[in-house]
Amino acid sequence: MQPLLLIASFVLAGSYVLYRTLRPKRSANPDGLLDPPSAFYPLPYFGCALAYGADPGKFGRENELRHGPIFATKMLGRKATFVTSAPVIAALYKNSKAAQHDPIRQEIPIRMFGIAPYAVQHERLPYDGFPLFDKALSFTSVKPLSAAFSQHFWKRLSGTDAFQKTLPGGTSTIRFTRFLFPLVFAATCEVFLGPRFDADGAYADFEVFDEQIFKFLAGVPPAMAPAAFRSRARVRDALSAYLTSAWTPDAGEEHGGFLADASPLLSELVGRFHGWKFATDDQAGHLLSIIWGFQPNLVWTIYWLFLHVLQDETRTARLRAEISTAMTGVFNSDLKQLLAAEPAVFERKEFALLSSALNETLRLCGSATSMRRVVEDFVITAASTKGQGEPTAYLLRKGEDAYAITRTVHMDPDLYENPETFQIDRFLAEDGTCTRKFYKNGKHVANNLMGWGGGVSKCAGRYYATHAVKLCVILMFHHFDIQHTHNCTFDGRQQTTAAVPDMDMSRIGMLTAKADVVLSLRRLV
Numbered sequence: 464m465q466p467l468l469l470i471a472s473f474v475l476a477g478s479y480v481l482y483r484t485l486r487p488k489r490s491a492n493p494d495g496l497l498d499p500p501s502a503f504y505p506l507p508y509f510g511c512a513l514a515y516g517a518d519p520g521k522f523g524r525e526n527e528l529r530h531g532p533i534f535a536t537k538m539l540g541r542k543a544t545f546v547t548s549a550p551v552i553a554a555l556y557k558n559s560k561a562a563q564h565d566p567i568r569q570e571i572p573i574r575m576f577g578i579a580p581y582a583v584q585h586e587r588l589p590y591d592g593f594p595l596f597d598k599a600l601s602f603t604s605v606k607p608l609s610a611a612f613s614q615h616f617w618k619r620l621s622g623t624d625a626f627q628k629t630l631p632g633g634t635s636t637i638r639f640t641r642f643l644f645p646l647v648f649a650a651t652c653e654v655f656l657g658p659r660f661d662a663d664g665a666y667a668d669f670e671v672f673d674e675q676i677f678k679f680l681a682g683v684p685p686a687m688a689p690a691a692f693r694s695r696a697r698v699r700d701a702l703s704a705y706l707t708s709a710w711t712p713d714a715g716e717e718h719g720g721f722l723a724d725a726s727p728l729l730s731e732l733v734g735r736f737h738g739w740k741f742a743t744d745d746q747a748g749h750l751l752s753i754i755w756g757f758q759p760n761l762v763w764t765i766y767w768l769f770l771h772v773l774q775d776e777t778r779t780a781r782l783r784a785e786i787s788t789a790m791t792g793v794f795n796s797d798l799k800q801l802l803a804a805e806p807a808v809f810e811r812k813e814f815a816l817l818s819s820a821l822n823e824t825l826r827l828c829g830s831a832t833s834m835r836r837v838v839e840d841f842v843i844t845a846a847s848t849k850g851q852g853e854p855t856a857y858l859l860r861k862g863e864d865a866y867a868i869t870r871t872v873h874m875d876p877d878l879y880e881n882p883e884t885f886q887i888d889r890f891l892a893e894d895g896t897c898t899r900k901f902y903k904n905g906k907h908v909a910n911n912l913m914g915w916g917g918g919v920s921k922c923a924g925r926y927y928a929t930h931a932v933k934l935c936v937i938l939m940f941h942h943f944d945i946q947h948t949h950n951c952t953f954d955g956r957q958q959t960t961a962a963v964p965d966m967d968m969s970r971i972g973m974l975t976a977k978a979d980v981v982l983s984l985r986r987l988v
């Protein structure tokens with residue numbers, strides 16, 4: 464053991480000396496600008512990848528304490544600059560000309576979804592492909608899609624045993640993720656792809672693929688993750704079969720055909736894929752990326768919102784009261800009116816507590832990182848995290864990657880009191896609306912909540928997702944008395960209080976749970 468320790472000490476000491484010798488000097492630029500302070504991760508090639516990948520929020524927080532809200536290191540062979548405070552993240556988002564998202568969008572899908580490079584890097588994709596989502600999912604255009612979600616989700620929910628085999632007054636017991644996640648998956652697939660895609664058949668493989676997504680992100684070869692690659696291949700095969708059967712040639716259409724029974728958004732997109740001569744398999748890879756974009760974030764948001772509310776009787780009672788009042792006051796106790804509601808209705812004051820609960824869930828249970836490639840040198844000015852002293856100007860250099868870690872802002876105790884605690888009404892202003900403003904060191908922080916990311920890559924689906932989360936919560940509370948059973952976790956441990964499982968901190972986006980829970984649903988209506 465001792466010789467091993469000795470060798471390890473030599474390697475570490477050697478790495479440190481090398482690092483001190485080779486690291487970029489902070490005042491090397493002739494114009495007096497500083498390089499961001501360097502964080503020390505000596506592992507060759509990987510650099511900070513292990514520490515960052517294990518828990519991006521903790522990685523950001525620890526380095527912020529040591530170096531301030533901007534620091535640089537190496538990750539997977541590239542120089543990476545990380546920004547962690549609200550104003551510096553805002554500055555990074557703002558300069559979308561120098562710090563671009565498109566180069567990242569043209570790399571990651573190759574690894575994650577197995578799309579061939581030509582179909583990810585097609586020159587028209589950033590202009591005629593991705594913007595279709597921004598257009599169809601904007602606040603003013605999203606209504607047909609959100610209304611379709613309401614219909615499909617209700618059809619699925621009312622088809623479960625909790626309705627079909629349980630009369631009002633009766634109770635059923637559900638394992639929460641097993642119950643909820645496939646319903647949301649099927650409903651959203653129906654909204655976007657239509658009924659021809661076998662969502663039920665594809666769900667199990669999709670779930671395995673999603674659970675193993677980090678392996679694709681890290682570029683692990685198929686031999687090291689055979690199950691993940693097999694599942695991904697099966698979902699893509701299902702999507703290819705769907706594309707083959709649903710694509711209907713029609714000379715009268717702009718792109719030579721349409722996707723039968725699908726949303727206009729997907730039909731238009733696939734039409735453009737045909738125009739660009741993408742192989743069916745690569746089209747399927749794109750569809751997989753779209754499904755992956757909506758499913759995990761959406762279902763884990765719903766999951767955490769429910770569990771944090773149910774953990775506390777007062778929270779549950781307050782939210783139940785809001786929903787009950789709105790059911791009569793806004794929807795005249797008519798389910799059809801609820802299902803027909805457009806997203807703007809759920810933004811009203813009558814749903815302020817629900818809006819606040821959603822924001823609090825995004826804050827506490829999300830870990831979004833926005834990635835950018837620096838394509839021209841630019842300067843970011845950073846004040847110290849505590850707001851003392853003169854701000855410092857740092858140079859970000861062409862060719863490096865820049866990462867905005869949002870969880871450091873969401874868990875900042877100077878911005879959010881007791882940041883580890885779920886406070887259902889945290890976002891309520893004094894007038895009862897969900898518009899509270901947040902301050903740090905006496906200054907208003909406009910981008911205090913970045914659960915949807917920000918800048919040019921801000922979640923295009925946020926209005927659809929907000930609608931879907933709220934509808935799901937309202938439908939469930941309206942129909943069921945939901946109890947968070949105390950002996951509920953599936954890891955075999957008995958719980959003495961209503962448990963909220965630990966979060967898997969290694970995820971990017973909404974965090975996942977380390978255990979499922981069992982809930983009892985007593986049917987009310």
Ligand code: HEM
Nearest residue numbers: 596757760761764831833915916917920921922923924928
């Ligand atoms: C509560 C659920 C959701 C959360 C928390 C969420 C969050 C995010 C985040 C953090 C990003 C990356 C932002 C960045 O890099 O700065 C993103 C991107 C995106 N999301 Fe969502 N999302 C959710 C649901 C959805 C849904 C349901 C859809 C589609 C209907 C969707 C569509 C997209 C798209 C298209 C992008 C890429 C935007 C771009 O790169 O231009 N999201 N989302």
